[in-house]
Amino acid sequence: MFTHFIFDIDGTLVDTEKTGLLSLGQTVEALTGRRMTLEELYPYFGIPSYEASKMLSVGDPVRFAELWEENFQKAINLSRIFDGIPQVLDEMVRSGRVMGVVTSRSRLEYDNDRLLMKWKPYFNPVICSEDSATHKPEPGPTLAFLEKSGAKASECLYIGDTMHDCSCAQGAGVAFALADWNGKGAQKIPAEYHLTRPEQILEFI
Secondary structure, X not given: OOOEEEEOOEOOOEEOHHHHHHHHHHHHHHHHOOOOOHHHHHHHOOOOHXXXXXXXXXXXXXXHHHHHHHHHHHOHHHOEEOOOHHHHHHHHHHHOOXXXXXXXXXXXXXXXXXXXXXXXXXXXXXXXXXHOOOOOOOOHHHHHHHHHHOOOHHHEEEEEOOHHHHHHHHOOOOEEEEEOOOOOOOOOOOOOEEEOOHHHHHHHO
16 A cells, blocks of 8 residues: 555654653753653653753753753663564565654764664665754655655655654645554544554555
């Protein structure tokens, strides 16, 4: 049905929730002295770091991004590849499907990800926060993927876990599949497809 598959990273390929929220809290406290609960921090996770810096009023966005990345790497042992994802990616590359990434991470954050090292050669193109003028939930990153890959919107399926991902995909005319690996049941997200296991992705090939 689809020839091109677009993956979000955090919450879709890699379970980075604990790592991201813990490191974000440490960063905010270091820069402002303000302690925030994980629940309070959650709305700022999964968006570009410079946007989070503005919303959190932490000062220099460059320093914020650098410190967050430093703290993130220190807590990287809390992250893991979701069960089933390695097998799915291996099977998809054998099938000849094109796989790419659209992420809110910066290029530095993407390059520093050691968990995905084995599978990074599978992804082309990779759209990071620097690669489009607008960012999730705007369609700019998905449009950048379409431009770089040469694919038509109708040939692509975007797989992500948030409303931001959904809007970024559908705003560009790309079908969206909700990755609900943790069974949170995000029913209000208007996805064309609702996936509860990574293996279901293979049904599209």
